[in-house]
Amino acid sequence: MQSLDKLFKPRSIAVVGASSNENKVGSQMLYSLRKFPGPLFPVNPKAQVLQGLKVYPNLASIGDPVDLVIFCIPAKACLGAAEEAGKAGAGAIMIASGGFAETGQEGRQLQDSILEVCKQYGMRLLGPNTAGFGNIRLGVTANIASWITRLTPGQIAVVSQSGSMNLILASNICDQRMGISLGVGVGNAADVAIPEILDYLTDDDDTKAIALYLEGVSDGRRLYEAVYRATRKKPIITFTVGRAADVGDFAASHTGNLIGSFTLKTTALKQAGAVCVATSNELIVAAKMLSLVRLPPDPDPGVALLAGQAGPALIFTDYLRCKNVSMPRLQPETIERLSEVIPPITYIQNPVDTARPDQEMFSKALSIVAEDPGIDVVATFAIYEPAAVDPVVAHRYLKYKVAKPMIFGTAGFMDYLSPILQDLDALDVPAFVSPDRLAQAVWSLVEDAKVSHRKTRQPEHPLIPPPAVPLCALPDESQAKALLKTMGIAIPQGMVCDSHESAQAAFDSINKPCVVKVLSTGIAHKTEVGGVILDIKTQEELNTALQRIDSIDTPGPKAYLVEEMIAPGLEIIMGGKNDDSFGPTVLLGLGGTAAEAMGDVTMRLAPLTREDALEMLSELKAAALFDAWRGGPHYDKDAVADALVKVGELMIQHPEIREMDINPVRVLSRGLVVLDALIVC
Numbered sequence: 148m149q150s151l152d153k154l155f156k157p158r159s160i161a162v163v164g165a166s167s168n169e170n171k172v173g174s175q176m177l178y179s180l181r182k183f184p185g186p187l188f189p190v191n192p193k194a195q196v197l198q199g200l201k202v203y204p205n206l207a208s209i210g211d212p213v214d215l216v217i218f219c220i221p222a223k224a225c226l227g228a229a230e231e232a233g234k235a236g237a238g239a240i241m242i243a244s245g246g247f248a249e250t251g252q253e254g255r256q257l258q259d260s261i262l263e264v265c266k267q268y269g270m271r272l273l274g275p276n277t278a279g280f281g282n283i284r285l286g287v288t289a290n291i292a293s294w295i296t297r298l299t300p301g302q303i304a305v306v307s308q309s310g311s312m313n314l315i316l317a318s319n320i321c322d323q324r325m326g327i328s329l330g331v332g333v334g335n336a337a338d339v340a341i342p343e344i345l346d347y348l349t350d351d352d353d354t355k356a357i358a359l360y361l362e363g364v365s366d367g368r369r370l371y372e373a374v375y376r377a378t379r380k381k382p383i384i385t386f387t388v389g390r391a392a393d394v395g396d397f398a399a400s401h402t403g404n405l406i407g408s409f410t411l412k413t414t415a416l417k418q419a420g421a422v423c424v425a426t427s428n429e430l431i432v433a434a435k436m437l438s439l440v441r442l443p444p445d446p447d448p449g450v451a452l453l454a455g456q457a458g459p460a461l462i463f464t465d466y467l468r469c470k471n472v473s474m475p476r477l478q479p480e481t482i483e484r485l486s487e488v489i490p491p492i493t494y495i496q497n498p499v500d501t502a503r504p505d506q507e508m509f510s511k512a513l514s515i516v517a518e519d520p521g522i523d524v525v526a527t528f529a530i531y532e533p534a535a536v537d538p539v540v541a542h543r544y545l546k547y548k549v550a551k552p553m554i555f556g557t558a559g560f561m562d563y564l565s566p567i568l569q570d571l572d573a574l575d576v577p578a579f580v581s582p583d584r585l586a587q588a589v590w591s592l593v594e595d596a597k598v599s600h601r602k603t604r605q606p607e608h609p610l611i612p613p614p615a616v617p618l619c620a621l622p623d624e625s626q627a628k629a630l631l632k633t634m635g636i637a638i639p640q641g642m643v644c645d646s647h648e649s650a651q652a653a654f655d656s657i658n659k660p661c662v663v664k665v666l667s668t669g670i671a672h673k674t675e676v677g678g679v680i681l682d683i684k685t686q687e688e689l690n691t692a693l694q695r696i697d698s699i700d701t702p703g704p705k706a707y708l709v710e711e712m713i714a715p716g717l718e719i720i721m722g723g724k725n726d727d728s729f730g731p732t733v734l735l736g737l738g739g740t741a742a743e744a745m746g747d748v749t750m751r752l753a754p755l756t757r758e759d760a761l762e763m764l765s766e767l768k769a770a771a772l773f774d775a776w777r778g779g780p781h782y783d784k785d786a787v788a789d790a791l792v793k794v795g796e797l798m799i800q801h802p803e804i805r806e807m808d809i810n811p812v813r814v815l816s817r818g819l820v821v822l823d824a825l826i827v828c
Contacts, residue, residue: 153238157214164219165189212236222246233268242275277334278310301326342373367729378420433591455529531559556585641710669702753795
């Protein structure tokens, strides 16, 4: 981490490629650094003075080592410049130029060569292909956009794969009356990448919340670990693109990374403790909220709303309830007290509608709601009506009386609202303009408390089993099931048979009815070739089934799998995948073909805790089917959770497994049984 100080807290900076041409990056970068409080050295062999600064022909002529050297030169010139910087004793370099890994193999080779030079001389590298960064508190505004100097210092860090998004998010945060501690666009992240920056910011006392923008994730497991560590100390809010499959190629050309699975990215970030939002605007709202207030870990914080108007209250309530945020009914004594100060024509059970209150009514009602023991967060909303309600008066009165977060929302023309918002900022009361933003802010506060609570219920990391002896060959269904059985996951009674005679013996020895399947490593989906015959009860039915399987063409050896049929139940799919970026993952979904058709799946990184597995169950759209849906039976959720944990252990023990498809799994009122399994190595 200390090595990053030379990059983000430099005492001196050199700009290689400084230019007098205002249209060139070298000129813009130098101008952006005009307020840098330390020595600033333009480097250009063809100039003597630039922007009032003495120009040096090369780095060696500066005389003393420079902490940070910024390259604003063509890509092909950067390798030699990196060597020169290393010999001159530089601590870090930043490459604003493009033309590296994002352009293809030749650019990647050049990028790798520069990285080797950096390692040789102990220099850190930001970029290449980065617009830069800003340590606003220290006046280090190293960015190709000169207006970075207008950013105000504050306590929100912005970390982004995109340089433009770094600037957009940072400027919008400042427009919300907040400020920036550190804003970084990592570009291609050849050396200094997002996980390391998150570690750096975790121990930065000036940063209270981290806003993270992601495109592709090349080392997902490392990112997961960094987010997990950081969120133990401070909130991380993430916004990632990739819902649409056709975005991937563009992202590859933009940052040199592939988008990957959007669901897996967001799943991993949530599992690590991040608050994941859907838009950049939500990212800004949540970052502002969580930089000011953070609830203690809580599985289900209660939210109350006191509103001056019914319409905004409906928008707020609808949003939160759709997000599974608890807005509990107020205590009877609270409702009784409210009825004494609010007109009877209003709704006072939560949300509380004051129907255009006066100042006294609003302040008293706010005090009463805040004292309700079932409420952890109090939100208020009132449009700008100075003759009716002054929120500053109401919140100032309660600031030292109520030890609960209070969040205010309003609406109106900004020239009228600005003084009130500034006064609320001075009171440390988070304030948002519009009911939507107020609801988003409250949701982010609650979501952070929920994900923090999940981490308090489990060890820092689940127990990681030791590696097992690698699988020597691609298992067929019987081999896959046998492997699952060693993990304690139930499979049907059955036998693998190589002849009609052995199939007859198996049929005689197991419970009826039976199922007969074709067994071949060359057939992944047996039902598609008619290789699964169900409900066999008689000798004649067995012979017919064996003859049908005999007629199936297979690319290799073929056998019969004779198994008992399992009683009816709820069918699910469990599986695993060794993802190129995130490593071993576990999947759960509604069984059969419905999982693919309905998209009712959820994922986690392996290994899993039991709490992770139970949460996966609760996230399914079909979760209600487990709990006596419409008078039906209860299905064993504990058995599913235990099996998911074991699947995660298996994925860790056998990194050679690329994919595992356990589908269907029949869940019973007690226990479960794997009906089919496929493992691909």
